[in-house]
Amino acid sequence: MKRPLATIKDIARELKVSPSTVSRALKDHPDISKETKRAVNELARKMNYQPNALAISLKYQKSNTIGVIIPEIVHYFFSSVISGIEDVAYDAGINVIICQSNERYDREVANVKTLLANQVDGILMSVSKETEDFRHLEYIRQNQVPLVFYDRIIPGFVTDQVIIDDFEAAYQATKHLTDTGRKKIAHFAGPQNLLLGRQRKAGYQKAISEAGLTTGDELIFNTDSFEKAHLTILDILNKKTEIDGLFAVNDLTAIGAMKTLLKHGVKIPQDVAIVGFSDGRLSGITDPSLTSVDQHGYEMGSAATEMLLRRITSQKDYPAETRILNANLIVRESSEI
Amino acid sequence: MKRPLATIKDIARELKVSPSTVSRALKDHPDISKETKRAVNELARKMNYQPNALAISLKYQKSNTIGVIIPEIVHYFFSSVISGIEDVAYDAGINVIICQSNERYDREVANVKTLLANQVDGILMSVSKETEDFRHLEYIRQNQVPLVFYDRIIPGFVTDQVIIDDFEAAYQATKHLTDTGRKKIAHFAGPQNLLLGRQRKAGYQKAISEAGLTTGDELIFNTDSFEKAHLTILDILNKKTEIDGLFAVNDLTAIGAMKTLLKHGVKIPQDVAIVGFSDGRLSGITDPSLTSVDQHGYEMGSAATEMLLRRITSQKDYPAETRILNANLIVRESSEI
DNA sequence: ATGAAAGCGCTAACAA
């Protein structure tokens, strides 16, 4: 009953030629006669012959496959990164194995092992939030498997990487608020153990001080989720802390803040202008729509993949590269005038 | 310079034993002496030995890998499906190769070929919107590779499948509106060439007629996007078509409608109650938050994977199964009272 | 123009 995929042997047997002849005929080798080629190709089609990629990978010691380690696929940003990776890889005839670390270190280590066991030709990764030990990365390097970081990097670990200029983007976002006359601009900041959180805060601070405004900590809140934003806003309203602008570390936070402000009769953008940092497609659909930094996940994925493929195919070694994509501000209703 | 992954041979050579001894020692075979095992395992650890999964797959004629064909990863629903798939597969020690069809037939066919070439043990797929020819699916079947459809199925193509009861969900969603006293309930319907579009519309119609309301076509609109919803609402307002409820085929459409209605001073939910069909995390963040059907993408992914793994490991054949997940309505502000 | 043989890394039946 079981009728597994046809192999070169099957074709050879049927045609009473040797496997090597079939192999050559299939790749249009000049030595093989027209007649044989015709017969082989015809039968191959008829038998739905599909070369066994595993055998080829084993033979050539390369799998035409790259591995991706992603923290959590259910974030729009990361899924669009994957989309960019997939498209570039597909065009190059490269397969992609995707592993989720779910932001856990142990999973990440297991992912690395899986990918290496499967002989991937290269790895794209964004480190998990938990990762603080780099032995698994050294391990990748020992095995001479090219590694490209995207989005989240490890300062000091030298390898190709493509990142967003979080500092600059945050600076531009905040500057947009100061430029439009806001004077009391709050920042809802992300975790300060993540580079991203620190850089966005630093960008905010630079714009604030450039505008000659005070950067006292009383307008900076550790608030990075929809729910926390709700609570922080309540607190701000209670204490009657005056604000006329807000730059939030991500869109959900910005939207949570906006919703709570609106509920309390605060007008957006008249009373408070709000800028987020894009998590995805949320910014366009809120009311008012949200001014936000677009992170270009797709471009990040495609750029990282191009770097990796270049590294894989390159004969000679060359220094690690860092590609910085600039994220641009998209002004929408929440900060207009 | 190039120091590839250590192999069993390397270990054998170093220890002056045969590769088979190493192989057995590594899998704790009872025949091997404690001493040898110890030495082998120690050296293996030191050399960072990682079994070559390709070689093992080739040997055993099974790859411990399943393939997933997904229309577009950047939809929250699909990415949460993948998350469910990944988790179950990970727990079973199975790898996952993900391919995007990007809703294109030719890509889908290429994906199938790639997966078969890579000797996947099974395939999970949601057919693309373009797919109308099933030869590639027959091809999967010929090769005896188990196939499970999730979410989107092909009526008449018999295989394991897990779907959502769109009809029932739409019925419940609409019934919620009639139960709360709405009398003029519009439906913004999806493409009627997709089963999903037809079923959601049919569910709507059942609830409407059960409530003794008219199901005239004047309240059904082919409107399935944020932008189209905006235009359709403008049209409704212009023509002064009276509505006090709306069931939309997806959340984005519902949100587009809500935003435009609010802009024109229509109160939600007082004047018009709105129910969507979940695309993801949008429903919770709008203002008012949106009542919506939760599609449970994660559960769909994990259920489909369980079905597939069961099929793969099963010795004997059994009839194709259809698992219907019920999507449940989550009532939020847009339809309260 | 075609075939035989070896080998990629691993395992397992069979020998010793």
Add this chain to the structure above:
DNA sequence: TTGTTAGCGCTTTCAT
């Protein structure tokens, strides 16, 4: 307790 050998599917060098 360990080694030898053959084979998974494919390619390629070296014969013929």
